[in-house]
C-alpha cells in the first residue's frame with residue numbers, strides 16, 4: 666500500500682466515523698441503509714483505485730525516471746552509442762520488473778525478478794549491448810532471457826533476436842510481455858542455452874547474461890566470422906569477456922568485472 670492509498674484509507678475512516686456519529690445523533694434507522702450503501706461504494710472505489718495506481722505508474726513519471734537513468738547512469742559513465750541510448754530510452758524497464766520491486770526499476774543496480782534471478786543493472790545492459798556493435802541488419806542470440814528486458818533493448822536495434830531461457834515460468838512471462846509490447850523480431854525458446862540455437866546459426870552477435878565457468882563451445886561455433894560475443898566468465902565474481910571470431914580462431918579480451926547469476930544446466934556438468 667503506498668502513501669496515496671493510505672491517505673485514501675484514512676479519509677474513508679474519518680468519513681465513516683462522521684456518518685456513525687450522525688446516525689447515533691439522529692436515531693434514524695433509515696440512515697443505516699445509506700450507511701451500508703456508502704460503505705459499499707467507498708470500499709469498491711478504494712480497491713479499484715488501489716489496483717490501477719500500483720500497477721501502472723503514469724507514463725510521464727516513468728519517462729522522466731528513464732531519462733534520469735540515462736543521464737546519470739549511462740552518459741556520465743561513457744556510454745556513447747546513440748542506438749543503445751535510444752533503445753534504453755524506448756524500453757519501459759519497469760514493466761519487466763515484478764510489481765513489488767517496480768518502484769526500484771530505474772535504480773542503479775540489478776533487481777529481483779523471481780526464481781532467484783535478477784534483471785541486470787541498466788549500466789551493464791548498456792555496456793554489453795554497446796560491446797556487441799550491432800546494427801539494424803544484425804541477427805543476435807541471447808542466452809538467459811530472464812525478464813526479457815535485455816532482449817527488448819536488443820530488439821530496438823537489431824534485425825532479429827533469438828533468446829533462450831532455462832526456467833519455463835520466466836520464459837513464459839517474458840514471451841507474453843514482449844508480445845504485448847509488439848516486439849515481432851524477438852523469438853523466445855525454453856531450454857538450455859549451452860547448446861545455442863543451431864537451426865538459426867550463424868549469429869552476428871551472441872550475448873550470455875548468466876555467468877559460465879567457461880565459454881560454451883557450441884556458442885563459439887555458432888558465431889559468424891567477424892562476429893562478437895559477450896559473456897561473463899567465472900564463479901562468484903566474474904570477468905566480462907568480449908570474444909571476436911576471425912579466420913584464425915577466436916580472440917578473448919577481458920573487459921570489466923561483473924556479478925551475474927550462474928549459468929545452470931549442461932555447462933555445470935562439463936569437466
Ligand code: SAH
Pocket residue numbers: 782783784785808809810811812813814815816829830831832835856857858859874875926927928929930931
Ligand atoms: N537478460 C536477463 C537477465 C538475466 S538473469 C534480463 O534482461 O532480465 C540470467 C538468466 O539466465 C536467468 O533467467 C536464468 O534462469 C537464465 N539461465 C541460466 N542458465 C541458463 C541456461 N543454461 N540456458 C538459458 N538460460 C539460462
